[in-house]
Amino acid sequence: MKKWKLGLVIVGSLLFIFIIVTVFNTVRIDSKQPVAHPDELKVNKQEAVQHLSKAITYQTISYQDRSKIDFNEYDQFLRFLEDAFPRVYQELEVEKINQYGLVFKWKGSDASRKAIGLTSHYDVVPVIDGTEDNWKQGPFSGKVTNGNIWGRGTLDDKIGVIGILQAAETMLDQGFTPDRDTYFMFGFDEEIGGEQGAQVIARTLKERGVTFDFVLDEGGAVVNDMVPGVDQPVGVVGISEKGSATAELSIEGSGGHSSQPKNHTNIGRLSKAIAKLEDTQFKGDLKGPGEDLFNYVAPEMSFGMRYVFANKFVFEPLIEKILLQQPASAALIRTTIAPTIFNAGEQYNALPEQASAIINLRLMPGDSMEEVKTFIEETIDAPDIHVNISGTEASEVSSTNSRSFSSIQQAARNVYQNAVIAPYLMFAGSDARQYDPVAKDTYRFLPVQISSEDLNRMHGTNEFVSVDNYIHAIEFYAEIIKEANKPPS
Known part of the structure; x- marks a missing residue:
């Protein structure tokens, strides 16, 4: 048998095995829902x-x-x-x-x-x-x-x-x-x-x-x-609730008249840092309570969706990519970043000598406050911006x-x-x-x-x-x- 034919046979065999395994995984997942046994309660x-x-x-x-x-x-x-x-x-x-x-x-x-x-x-x-x-x-x-x-x-x-x-x-x-x-x-x-x-x-x-x-x-x-x-x-x-933390980003520097601004003002540098955080985001990871949710609902899904979730070992990157497209589902698999307050300046023609921003973070189980602070500092890569974080980590x-x-x-x-x-x-x-x-x-x-x-x-x-x-x-x-x-x- 020629090598290219042998290659096709091998690829076809592997594809056939893949289909058999993944379809088997799909059909064998059982419902996790108990049978209802309602007990009549005579409420006034x-x-x-x-x-x-x-x-x-x-x-x-x-x-x-x-x-x-x-x-x-x-x-x-x-x-x-x-x-x-x-x-x-x-x-x-x-x-x-x-x-x-x-x-x-x-x-x-x-x-x-x-x-x-x-x-x-x-x-x-x-x-x-x-x-x-x-x-x-x-x-x-x-x-x-x-x-x-x-x-x-x-x-x-x-x-x-x-x-x-x-x-x-x-x-x-x-x-x-x-x-x-x-x-x-x-x-x-x-x-x-x-x-x-x-x-x-x-x-x-x-x-x-x-x-x-x-x-x-x-x-x-x-x-x-x-x-x-x-x-x-x-x-x-x-089965758990995300932690809630506040990160304050602050910067100080010379002010001056707005007619002679530097190329990078305090407001500009802080805005750039926030933009970096929003562009980078924490990594999404389908694990813990988020994964548990889909383990329970997957058996009730249509066949196509059930096939995907029954074979997470193959499709997990795709699942995570889809979940990250919507705010509600993204929040299920990653620590979230939400800038909520910006403080800078008092007069329209004076450059502020200091600026600060507040970011609300909702922490995934397993993400520590120290890890979140390190992520922010490494992402913004701006030694002149001070990062202070306080709050609570996720519950057990x-x-x-x-x-x-x-x-x-x-x-x-x-x-x-x-x-x-x-x-x-x-x-x-x-x-x-x-x-x-x-x-x-x-x-x-x-x-x-x-x-x-x-x-x-x-x-x-x-x-x-x-x-x-x-x-x-x-x-x-x-x-x-x-x-x-x-x-x-």
Whole structure:
């Protein structure tokens, strides 16, 4: 046989083997979704809606300047909770921590089992000045109209507080008793860092020797049209959250009159440094929680997409290239760079003697503050620009192989039976990280089905939740309590 024919045979054989292997990888990946086993919870729908509607009317607003906070509204909100959920307050141990933090302990029958915790927060962000008239319903009206409940906190995160308590009240009415200690922990300053709320609650519980199998906070939701190639809505459970750091770039030098500028002014040199950072960016890498997400959704994809993700050993560079094309997916696989503030100059005809810029960075798990600072310094390659970085690294990554994650996934499927429930990396911050020192795992999931447009409402204008979504949230909290309290297998 001639050499060129032999070469074709070898190439053809290798191609045939490649096709067989990759197709086999595609067809053999099994769904990671549990079969739904819904358990009917007889929620008093009218009462539940009234409770969330009323909760929204209390203006429990967190301000960065804490002196602006009206704690009278917080006091009234806490008194409202006592009136709204009498059985919870009568039958659970209730404690205020640091005056406005709330801890409920529902004592379990088996002291040998580690506790579980559900946490939310009842503070909300302010309504931006000048946007009040843009709301279709008042931001603190709690108005119920056309099947929706309106106002600040309907999604972030009074729905969590009221949903958990409504679920517990309903379960008490139906005679449920937990097998293990079940805690509800509600912070009051999550929107400004949680330092006086969740952080103090977690520290207090740690001092008492309380530890959790898992703590579940707000976070990902069931999102429509989230993953290309997946027709079903995808419910994402945060198993970690990115770190948040601030890098300040500053430069000093001679100023002078603007009629005689140097070729490179302080503003120009700093702008060049920022442009270098934006042009270079951190390297994308499909790993950790981002990779976990696709491991869970790949079996539900169309064949073509499933083929690509089932054979990451071949297509990973292509996958990463595609993910880097969109901001949301790029943030899933790399530390992000976002210049947000630039300070320089006071007068139009005077060169500034100093200039500074603030860059917000969201750190991937595994990226340290020191590594990020080194990357910035090496990228800008400008010794005259001083780099100072502060903030927090990413939270610990919680397990997807634990019974805790399986319980959350099962509970979500029981309520949203058509959804694909998967782990992911949360970009924003939450109180969940405060509980890392006392919990084996921390997870982040807001049990509502929403669109990408709804996500923008959380801190924006016209925040609302549908009544159906709210009732589903109550059902989910009941489901996760039941699932987590089932006897160990």
